[in-house]
Amino acid sequence: MARGVFIHRSDSIYDDRLAEQYQFPAQYLSRAMQCVGDWIVYYEPRKAAGTRGYFAVAKVQQIIPDPAAPGMHLAIIAPGTYLDFSNPVPFSTADGLVERGLLNPKGRISGRAQSAVRPLSNADFNRIVTLGLEDASTELPRADLSPVPMQFSEQQQPFGFEEERERSATLVSRAIRDRAFRTVVLRAYGSQCAISGLKLINGGGRAEVEAAHIRPVEHNGPDIVSNGLALSGTMHWMFDRGLIGVSDSSEIIISRHVNDPGSVAKMINPTGRLLPPERPFQRPHPDFLQWHR
Numbered sequence: 001m002a003r004g005v006f007i008h009r010s011d012s013i014y015d016d017r018l019a020e021q022y023q024f025p026a027q028y029l030s031r032a033m034q035c036v037g038d039w040i041v042y043y044e045p046r047k048a049a050g051t052r053g054y055f056a057v058a059k060v061q062q063i064i065p066d067p068a069a070p071g072m073h074l075a076i077i078a079p080g081t082y083l084d085f086s087n088p089v090p091f092s093t094a095d096g097l098v099e100r101g102l103l104n105p106k107g108r109i110s111g112r113a114q115s116a117v118r119p120l121s122n123a124d125f126n127r128i129v130t131l132g133l134e135d136a137s138t139e140l141p142r143a144d145l146s147p148v149p150m151q152f153s154e155q156q157q158p159f160g161f162e163e164e165r166e167r168s169a170t171l172v173s174r175a176i177r178d179r180a181f182r183t184v185v186l187r188a189y190g191s192q193c194a195i196s197g198l199k200l201i202n203g204g205g206r207a208e209v210e211a212a213h214i215r216p217v218e219h220n221g222p223d224i225v226s227n228g229l230a231l232s233g234t235m236h237w238m239f240d241r242g243l244i245g246v247s248d249s250s251e252i253i254i255s256r257h258v259n260d261p262g263s264v265a266k267m268i269n270p271t272g273r274l275l276p277p278e279r280p281f282q283r284p285h286p287d288f289l290q291w292h293r
Contacts, residue, residue, distance in 0.1 A: 019082035019222035085132030086183035189230035197269030
C-alpha cells in the first residue's frame with residue numbers, strides 16, 4: 001500500500017464521481033494499484049480556472065477495468081472515506097512546495113508534477129492533510145464543540161504503527177468530518193440558507209445556518225459539498241423529515257403531509273427555487289436529490 005495523488009479538474013472529461021470512483025487510462029494502472037487500501041489526495045492543477053489545489057482526501061478500495069470504456073480503469077473509493085478539505089491547499093506556500101517529493105536533486109520541480117496519478121510520501125501527505133483540515137473558527141457551529149486535536153505532525157514519531165493508526169483515526173473521526181463538511185458547505189452557499197434565503201450572523205460572527213446532508217451519513221451519504229445544503233435550523237428540521245424537498249430543476253417542493261403549507265410557503269425565498277452555489281460542481285447532485293425525494 002502507498003499514498004498517492006489523483007489529479008482532477010472540475011471541468012474534467014473523465015467519468016469521475018469523486019466520492020465513488022476515479023477514472024484513469026491504463027498507463028497509470030501500476031501506480032494506482034499501489035494505492036489500493038490506502039489514502040489518496042485529490043489535486044486540481046494550477047492551470048485550471050479557479051483551481052482548488054489539493055482539495056480532498058479519500059481511500060481507494062479497489063481498482064477495476066471500466067466496463068463502459070475499454071482501456072480505462074476505475075479506482076473505487078471506499079464508502080464514507082471521501083472528505084473535502086475545509087481549507088484547500090495551494091501547490092506552494094511561503095514555506096515552499098507543499099508536495100516536496102516533486103523536487104528533483106537540483107531542487108527544481110520534476111516532470112512527475114504532470115502525472116495524473118503519482119505516489120505521495122507520508123511526510124507530504126501529513127503536511128497536506130494538516131493544512132487542509134485546520135479549523136476555520138468563523139465557520140464553527142453555534143454550539144461550540146470540544147476541540148479535536150489534529151493527529152498529524154512532522155515532529156518525532158517513535159513508533160510508526162501508532163502513527164499510522166492515529167492518522168487513520170483522524171480521517172474517519174466524525175467530529176473532524178462534521179467540522180470540515182460544515183465549513184465547505186457554508187462557504188459554497190455564502191452562509192445563506194439555500195431555501196429561505198436568510199443570511200443571519202450571530203453576535204460572535206458565526207453563521208446561523210447549518211450544513212445538512214441531502215443523503216444522510218447513516219444511509220451512505222458522502223461528506224462532499226454536492227451532497228450538502230446550507231439550511232436554517234427550521235428548514236433543516238423540515239428537510240430531514242421530508243416535509244420539504246428539491247426537484248432536479250431546483251424547485252422547492254412542499255410535502256402534502258405538511259399541515260400548514262401556506263405558512264411554509266411564506267418561509268421559502270420569493271423565487272420558489274433553491275439558491276445554489278455559483279460553481280456547478282458544488283451544486284446538489286441530482287442523484288442525492290432523487291434519493292431524498
